Amino acid sequence: MTSNGWLQIAVFFALLLLAAKPLGLYMARVYERQKTWLDPVLGPVERLLYRLTGVNPEAEMRWTEYGAAMLIFSCATLLLTYAIERLQHAIPIPMLNPQHLAAVEPYLAWNTAASFTTNTNWQSYVPETTMSYLTQMAGLATHNFWSAATGMALAIAFIRGISRRESKTLGNFWVDLTRGTLWVLLPICLVYALALVSQGAIQNLKPYDTVTLIEPQTVTAPGADGKPVTTTVTTQTIAQGPLASQEAIKMLGTNGGGFFNANSAHPFENPTPLTNLLEMLSIFLIPAGLCITLGRMVGSPGHGWAVFAAMSVLWFAGVATCYWAEAQPNPLLHGVNQRVATAGPGQSLSPGGNMEGKEVRFGVADSALFATVTTDASCGAVNSMHDSFMPLGGMVPLANIMMGEIIFGGVGSGMYGMLIFVIVTVFIAGLMVGRTPEYLGKKVQAYEVQLSMLYVLIFPLIILGFAAVSVLIPAGLSSISNHGPHGLSQILYAYTSSAGNNGSAFAGLNANTHWYNSTLGITMLVGRFLMIVPMLAVAGSLATKKIVPPSLGTFPVNSTLFTVLLVSVILIVGALTFFPALSLGPILEHLLLRSGISFS
Amino acid sequence: MKKMMMTAILYTLITAVLLGVVYPLAVTGLAHVFFPRQAEGSLIHRANGTLVGSRLIGQAFSGPGYFWSRPSAAGAGYDAGNSGGSNYAPTSAALAARVTATVQTLNPKGTNAAVPIDLATASASGLDPDISPAAAYYQLARVATERHMSEDAVRSLVTAHITPRQFGLLGEPRVNVLELNLYLDKMAPIASK
Numbered sequence: 022m023t024s025n026g027w028l029q030i031a032v033f034f035a036l037l038l039l040a041a042k043p044l045g046l047y048m049a050r051v052y053e054r055q056k057t058w059l060d061p062v063l064g065p066v067e068r069l070l071y072r073l074t075g076v077n078p079e080a081e082m083r084w085t086e087y088g089a090a091m092l093i094f095s096c097a098t099l100l101l102t103y104a105i106e107r108l109q110h111a112i113p114i115p116m117l118n119p120q121h122l123a124a125v126e127p128y129l130a131w132n133t134a135a136s137f138t139t140n141t142n143w144q145s146y147v148p149e150t151t152m153s154y155l156t157q158m159a160g161l162a163t164h165n166f167w168s169a170a171t172g173m174a175l176a177i178a179f180i181r182g183i184s185r186r187e188s189k190t191l192g193n194f195w196v197d198l199t200r201g202t203l204w205v206l207l208p209i210c211l212v213y214a215l216a217l218v219s220q221g222a223i224q225n226l227k228p229y230d231t232v233t234l235i236e237p238q239t240v241t242a243p244g245a246d247g248k249p250v251t252t253t254v255t256t257q258t259i260a261q262g263p264l265a266s267q268e269a270i271k272m273l274g275t276n277g278g279g280f281f282n283a284n285s286a287h288p289f290e291n292p293t294p295l296t297n298l299l300e301m302l303s304i305f306l307i308p309a310g311l312c313i314t315l316g317r318m319v320g321s322p323g324h325g326w327a328v329f330a331a332m333s334v335l336w337f338a339g340v341a342t343c344y345w346a347e348a349q350p351n352p353l354l355h356g357v358n359q360r361v362a363t364a365g366p367g368q369s370l371s372p373g374g375n376m377e378g379k380e381v382r383f384g385v386a387d388s389a390l391f392a393t394v395t396t397d398a399s400c401g402a403v404n405s406m407h408d409s410f411m412p413l414g415g416m417v418p419l420a421n422i423m424m425g426e427i428i429f430g431g432v433g434s435g436m437y438g439m440l441i442f443v444i445v446t447v448f449i450a451g452l453m454v455g456r457t458p459e460y461l462g463k464k465v466q467a468y469e470v471q472l473s474m475l476y477v478l479i480f481p482l483i484i485l486g487f488a489a490v491s492v493l494i495p496a497g498l499s500s501i502s503n504h505g506p507h508g509l510s511q512i513l514y515a516y517t518s519s520a521g522n523n524g525s526a527f528a529g530l531n532a533n534t535h536w537y538n539s540t541l542g543i544t545m546l547v548g549r550f551l552m553i554v555p556m557l558a559v560a561g562s563l564a565t566k567k568i569v570p571p572s573l574g575t576f577p578v579n580s581t582l583f584t585v586l587l588v589s590v591i592l593i594v595g596a597l598t599f600f601p602a603l604s605l606g607p608i609l610e611h612l613l614l615r616s617g618i619s620f621s
Numbered sequence: 622m623k624k625m626m627m628t629a630i631l632y633t634l635i636t637a638v639l640l641g642v643v644y645p646l647a648v649t650g651l652a653h654v655f656f657p658r659q660a661e662g663s664l665i666h667r668a669n670g671t672l673v674g675s676r677l678i679g680q681a682f683s684g685p686g687y688f689w690s691r692p693s694a695a696g697a698g699y700d701a702g703n704s705g706g707s708n709y710a711p712t713s714a715a716l717a718a719r720v721t722a723t724v725q726t727l728n729p730k731g732t733n734a735a736v737p738i739d740l741a742t743a744s745a746s747g748l749d750p751d752i753s754p755a756a757a758y759y760q761l762a763r764v765a766t767e768r769h770m771s772e773d774a775v776r777s778l779v780t781a782h783i784t785p786r787q788f789g790l791l792g793e794p795r796v797n798v799l800e801l802n803l804y805l806d807k808m809a810p811i812a813s814k
Contacts, residue, residue: 025786025790028790029790029791032790048693059711059806070632070635070636073631073635074630074631074632074635075624075627075628075631080791085793089622089625090625090628090629090809091748093625093626093629094632094633096629097626097629097630097632098633099631101633101634103691104629117736147703147705147717149703150702150703150706151700154723158641158642159637159641159642159643160641161640162640162645162806163636163637163640163641166636166640167633167636167640195628197634198632202640202763207640207644211644211647211648211651212645214648214652215648215651215652215655215656218650218652218655218656218658218659219655220658221659221663221677222657222659223659223660223661223662224645224648224649224652224653224660225649225653225660225661225662227661228651229702230662230664230672230675231672232672232673232674232675232680232701233671233672233673234673234674234680234681234803235673235674235680235687235799235803235806236680236681236682236684236687238640238681238683238698239683240697240698240700242697252697254697254698257678257680257700257701258700258701258702259662259664259674259675259678259701259702259735260701260702260704261661261662263645263649264649265648265652265660266644266645266648266649267645282703282704282705283695283704283705283745283746283748285748286704286706286744286745286746287704287746287748288677288678288679288719288746288748288750289677292663292677293787293791293792294786294787294791294792294793295787295788295791297791297792298791316710318808332740332810351711353711353712353716353717354717354720354741355720355721355724355733356720356721356724356725356728356731356735356736356741357720357724357736357737357738357741358734358735358736358737358738358755359738362737362753362755363755368738368794369754369786369793369794370753370754370755370794371737371738371739371753371754371755371756372739372753372793373738374738375711375744376738376739376742376745377706377707377709377711377716378706378707378708378709378744378745379742379744379745379749380744380745380746380749381739381744381749381752381753381756381793381795382749382792382793382795383693383792383793384749384792384793387791387792387793388745391730403745404745405706405745406707406708406745408706408708408709409707409708409709409710409711409716410711411711412711412712418707497748498625502708503708503709503710503712503713505712506712507710507712507713513729520795527708528705528706528707528708529708529710530778546625595738596703610710610711610712614711614712618712619713619714619717620710620712620713620714621713621714621715
């Protein structure tokens with residue numbers, strides 16, 4: 022570990038802190054339909070969109086209608102993406118498919134459509150050899166906008182449930198969807214995409230380039246019959262495409278589905294340390310801002326900051342553990358120098374640490390920070406390969422997702438997920454003092470607590486259930502690429518990532534099989550939509566309640582004590598549920614690695 | 622319900638055009654106005670027009686007169702149409718075996734210092750254009766001998782090619798292998814070629 026590494030982590034957090042408040046207050050204005058400086062441009066677009074689609078922007082929706090609109094819309098977008106994938110070869114415009122890629126195979130097309138609809142962006146495929154430019158732009162990048170705007174709309178609906186009194190409705194889904202897209206996502210993406218291009222991210226519609234290598238290379242690779250075949254390679258194919266526009270929304274919408282297979286490790290997706298910083302910031306930007314939006318909309322800025330603080334504590338615990346673990350030498354590797362090397366103060370020669378699956382320009386610190394941020398939020402973009410992390414380093418991303426994607430979390434989904442935990446916390450605090458729990462003046466009763474617990478329990482049930490089946494059947498086990506406890510971690514990571522709608526992977530697992538494509542697809546849909554329904558029901562129920570004035574016995578939700586309790590509840594729920602599985606995976610692997618045991 | 626379905630379908634189609642066609646094409650247009658070289662892939666051409674690479678995409682080198690890149694798991698190695706890492710676990714025997722093999726190529730007699738870790742490990746993308754300064758210095762002697770240059774001359778070349786941390790703060794110092802090798806070829810061509 023280096024002081025520069027810690028400084029970079031500190032700078033990241035300072036910038037996030039600076040950006041959260043202005044963005045959060047702006048988003049509150051956007052969703053409350055107050056005036057903003059973008060209205061002259063976007064107002065006409067908004068009104069035209071409502072007219073064309075027959076939306077009455079003044080109509081309010083009950084939670085059931087809001088949920089139904091969201092589900093039907095998600096279905097429609099899922100079908101469109103499936104159709105584009107299946108028909109990508111038949112579009113007669115050459116620049117939309119210059120590599121003449123074939124139609125996507127049905128199981129894979131289903132998995133991908135489900136994956137992008139749920140904001141998971143799990144990828145069972147290699148994009149540069151599977152998806153045409155049209156599919157990338159109109160089938161996948163669009164979903165990054167839609168699923169992000171949907172998540173934000175749902176979070177706002179939940180916040181309205183808390184702030185409104187004796188109301189039957191939560192707002193209008195179409196209006197929230199539109200305003201989030203037009204006022205928040207699109208303008209930021211336009212500027213951000215160009216910033217990425219300035220650093221070297223590509224943005225074009227040309228065929229892949231062919232390079233004449235300076236030095237032809239002799240490579241030996243297994244041939245069709247499995248025997249090694251030696252060939253001379255004289256050229257290099259460089260994949261191209263409309264990348265930056267997709268990269269921007271991929272990060273900002275916490276989607277995380279890479280334009281290329283290597284995701285944000287690919288030099289075209291993440292060319293410099295500056296783009297790396299921007300990409301990490303843009304993952305947390307909206308979720309952090311939504312804390313402030315929450316504080317503003319419920320009339321308690323302190324509560325917004327208390328939630329922000331709980332998220333920050335959990336984030337820091339993760340990044341510190343991960344950075345420490347990745348800076349350790351791997352005792353199984355010999356003849357290599359794994360320590361930090363310098364030529365004097367401030368003149369680093371090598372970052373040292375575990376560099377397998379990491380890029381030199383990022384080193385250990387930026388890789389550990391990125392891995393923590395991308396799994397705290399439900400982003401899932403990676404700038405390093407989590408599968409190759411040290412056992413405890415790789416446990417951090419896994420445990421982050423297991424906590425329910427609420428450490429800032431996905432755009433919107435992190436906020437409503439966290440608010441479910443807030444309700445559980447308030448309930449437990451109420452039990453401790455023997456009073457009916459209240460949350461910002463709303464009485465929390467059996468109905469809300471039952472539904473909140475349902476939300477909390479669906480998540481481990483689906484993960485551990487499918488993981489347990491997968492380790493028992495050949496179709497599950499045959500996809501493992503690393504044996505020993507790491508194999509269990511690979512399977513566990515796949516279902517955790519899908520249920521948490523994260524999308525990152527221990528990517529050695531071959532998930533492009535019928536078993537994994539179909540079960541992971543189901544897991545993603547359950548992890549998104551089955552959890553949204555109880556969440557909206559809680560919101561709908563809270564909205565109908567009276568607001569009782571605070572009394573001496575009211576538990577203040579803007580205090581440090583509240584933050585501490587909230588963090589404890591999250592850790593206890595997460596740790597108790599998943600600790601047995603983690604101890605058989607990464608923790609056992611850590612102990613075996615320490616004893617110098619390897620697996621072939 | 623029927624009205625809601627109609628709305629959903631229309632909304633999907635209209636926003637698909639806005640977000641999936643208009644937006645990326647607008648970015649493409651603006652990118653080509655402001656940053657045309659980057660938008661096209663930061664490509665490097667020789668004087669005669671042949672494309673020799675992208676400054677952002679690594680290439681494999683194996684001749685003793687060149688600085689070598691890191692091991693790569695992208696396709697058969699540095700396949701920029703098929704990016705990716707090895708995904709070996711830290712406890713994988715295959716990882717230890719591959720590292721040992723790489724160390725043997727770089728330090729065949731085992732008499733030199735330990736190999737800097739980045740030079741013996743595969744990157745996440747398999748296309749890492751960089752090696753650490755330590756990894757570049759490690760290969761000085763071999764390159765200098767092959768090109769009949771003094772080690773000091775090659776060392777100062779390497780030092781001049783170190784990209785420092787961005788703004789003195791971000792990322793890690795690094796050396797772009799392709800650019801360094803192209804420069805070497807210009808300054809001190811290998812005689813046999």
